[in-house]
Structures are given as structure tokens and as C-alpha cells.
Amino acid sequence: MxxxxxxxxxxxxxxxxxxxxxxxxxxxxxxxxxxxxxxxxxxxxxxxxxxxxxxxxxxxxxxxxxxxxxxxxxxxxxxxxxxxxxxxxxxxxxxVPLYCLKRGGGFPSFLLHAFVGSARSQLISGLRALGLLSPAQLQAALAKAEELRQSSSH
Structure with a gap:
């Protein structure tokens, strides 16, 4: 990117x-x-x-x-x-860091950055299409990113 x-x-x-x-x-x-x-x-x-x-x-x-x-x-x-x-x-x-650390470092934290237009969803669909992360890894990273986003907004 x-x-x-x-x-x-x-x-x-x-x-x-x-x-x-x-x-x-x-x-x-x-x-x-x-x-x-x-x-x-x-x-x-x-x-x-x-x-x-x-x-x-x-x-x-x-x-x-x-x-x-x-x-x-x-x-x-x-x-x-x-x-x-x-x-x-x-x-x-x-x-793009394609790893996840225990506290959300790596890919989940990366997903919190500001993306232009649909670049974030394109990244996710590209990773899915190329099989660079398994569906379970991708889902876990997305869930952790959402958890990090929610905890930073409190």
C-alpha cells in the first residue's frame, strides 16, 4: 500500500x-x-x-x-x-503487517488507520482473494480491530 x-x-x-x-x-x-x-x-x-x-x-x-x-x-x-x-x-x-500480536499489534492496529475511499475493504477482499490470511485469521483480526477502535473511543 x-x-x-x-x-x-x-x-x-x-x-x-x-x-x-x-x-x-x-x-x-x-x-x-x-x-x-x-x-x-x-x-x-x-x-x-x-x-x-x-x-x-x-x-x-x-x-x-x-x-x-x-x-x-x-x-x-x-x-x-x-x-x-x-x-x-x-x-x-x-x-501491510500480516501478523497479529496478542494485544492487537500488527494487522488489527493497521486497520485503524485512515484509508481513502474503499481501500480498507479492498485490502480485506484482496487478502481474501489471494489467500494471504485464512478466513479465521482475517475474521479474528477484524474483530480485534473493532475491539481496539471501541476501546480507543471511550
């Missing part, structure tokens, strides 16, 4: 003109601009779509892609050295 210019957490992305490029070509272009690597994204990587309920009523499309550890490292290096939007639209990339 990445920290955006407005302080919210989100995923790389941007606007696509369907008359000029496919969704996948537009996503590859946006990835090049925001992370400095043009990953090949295809229809097989599609995960979900969502209609934004507030103006400008955009439809957002979410794609997931499994990468090797070396590919992730390459992206992390490129994001700070060659991404055109680094320091402008994107303040930095980071890995």
Missing part, C-alpha cells in the same frame, strides 16, 4: 479514459507513475468494482497480483528512485 499526499492510505491508481486505453493498460500506466514499475496486469488479476457514492460518481476497479519477494523489493526500490509521482501524489510505500 502507499501513503498518499493527503495522509490517507490507499493503493496505486488513477483515472482511465476507456476510449483511449483498457483498464489494465491504464492501471499499468498508473503503476509506472506511482511506483516506478510497469507491472503487466491482465483481466485474470481483476478482483472487484465499486461505485463511489459521492461526486464525481466514479467506478473504481480493484486488481490483485501475487508477486515474489524479489519483485516486491524491486518495487520498493523503484518507488523511491524512479517513480514520477513519489513525493507529489505518493509519500511512500509500505508493507
Amino acid at each position: 502507499q501513503m498518499r499526499f493527503d495522509g490517507l492510505l490507499g493503493f496505486p491508481g488513477g483515472l482511465v479514459n476507456p476510449g483511449e486505453e483498457t483498464l489494465e493498460a491504464g492501471l499499468s500506466r498508473e503503476l509506472w507513475e506511482e511506483i516506478g514499475v510497469a507491472l503487466k496486469v491482465g483481466p485474470e488479476d481483476y478482483c472487484s468494482s465499486c461505485l463511489a457514492l459521492s461526486p464525481p460518481n466514479l467506478v473504481t476497479h480493484f486488481y490483485t497480483k501475487k508477486l515474489s519477494e524479489e519483485e516486491v523489493r524491486e518495487i520498493e526500490r523503484a518507488a523511491v528512485s524512479s517513480a514520477a509521482d513519489h513525493g507529489l501524489e505518493v509519500m511512500g510505500m509500505f508493507r
